[in-house]
Amino acid sequence: MRVAVSTGGGDAPGLNAVIRAVVLGSLNRGWEVLGIRRGFGGLLGDARVVEMNRDAVRGITHRGGTILGTTNRGNPFRWPTLLTDGTWVEEDRSPELISTFGALGIDALVAVGGDGTLRIVRALCERGLPIVGVPKTIDNDVAGTDYTFGFDTAVQTATEALDKLHSTAESHERVMVVEVMGRTAGWIALTAGLAGGADVILLPEIPFDIDKVCNKVREREAMGRHFSIVVAAEGATPRDGESVFQDGAAPGGDARLGGIGARVADAIAVRTGKETRSITLGHLQRGGSPTTRDRLLGLRFGAAAVRAVATKNFGVMIALDGVDMKEISLDAVEGEPRLVSLDSETLLAAREIGVTLGD
Ligand code: F6P
Secondary structure (H helix, E strand, C coil): CEEEEEECCCCCCCHHHHHHHHHHHHHCCCCEEEEECCHHHHHCCCCCEEECCCHHHCCCCCCCCCCCCCCCCCCHHHEEEECCCCCEEEECCHHHHHHHHHHCCCCEEEEEECHHHHHHHHHHHHCCCCEEEEEECCCCCCCCCCCCECHHHHHHHHHHHHHHHHHHHHHHCCEEEEEECCCCCCHHHHHHHHHCCCCEEECCCCCECHHHHHHHHHHHHHCCCCCEEEEEECCCCECCCCCCECCCCCCCCCCCECCHHHHHHHHHHHHHCCCEEEEECHHHHHCCCCCHHHHHHHHHHHHHHHHHHHCCCCCEEEEEECCEEEEEEHHHHHCCCCCCCCCCHHHHHHHHCCCECCC
C-alpha cells in the first residue's frame, strides 16, 4: 500500500499529531507513506510530494502548525490562477489532480481539513479517489463530530488572554471587548468567555441588542464593579445589523470575518461614557503547542483514519461520537456547520451565573 497524507484549510494545533499517527500507523503496517505539501497543491505542481519516514515525524506531536504546510485557497475545482493582465480566474484542475494521484501510485489518501476541505474530499471520492477525511478546525463547527482537535488549544489561549485582560481592565476601570475567532459558530466565544469570567458573551447564534450589553456595564458600575469584560465572536451580529467583514478577501479564499469587537467597543463608549478598548486575538488562537487533549485527539483521529484505510472504507470521515472514533458518511459536511445549540447546557450555565448574552 502507498498511503498519502495532506493537510488543508486553516492550520489548527494538533495537525502534526494526526500526521504522526497516520505515518507511524501506516509504516507499522508495512505500507509506504507520502506527504502532500500545501493542501492539494502538491498534486497540482504547486508544492512537493515528499516521502514520510519515521524521521520525518520524530518529535512533532507537541508542535503547532503542520509540517506539511497548508492553504485555505486550495480548492482544485476552483483553483485561483493569476492571468498576465493581473486578473484572477478560477479553473477546475481536478482532472489533473486525479491523474497525478494515479501517476504517483497512491492507493489511499488521508486528507485532514475543515468543512471546505472535506467537501472537496467528498467530490473527489465521487470521482473515484480513495480518500478518508479527518476533520480539523479551531472553530469546532464541523458537522458530524462532537469535537475537532485545535479547539481546546484555541480556547486555552483565549481564556489565558481573558485572565490577563481582567487586571488591566480593573486597574483602569475600563470595558475590554475581546474578539475571538470561530466563523459562524460561537464555540470559542462561549467556552473561553465562560471559563475566563466574561460579563458579556456575544455569539453568532444569538443576535445581540447593544442596549442589553450596555445595561450590563451600567449594572456592574452600580454594584461598584467599574470594569467589564465583553467577549465577541467574530461572527456575532447586532439584532438590527449584519456580520462585519474585513476588506480584501484573497482570490480563491473566503470572505474574512472581523471587526465586530471594535464596533461593539465604540458603541459601549458612546452609550455608557465608559472608557473602552477592543482587542482582536486573531491568529494567536491558531498557534502554539497543542494542549494534551488536542494531541490525543489528533493522534486518535490519525490512527482511526489508518484503520479506515486498512479496511478500504473510503469516502468517509472520522468523527468523535461521545468517547468513540467512528467512520461516518461525508454527507455530514454538505449541510450547515455545527453551531451552539440554543438549549445547550453550557449556554444555560452562562445565563444562570448572570452572563449577559445580549438577548
Ligand atoms: O476556520 C479557522 C479560522 O481561524 C476562523 O476562525 C477564521 O474566521 C478564519 O479561519 C481565518 O482565516 P485566515 O487564516 O484566512 O485569516
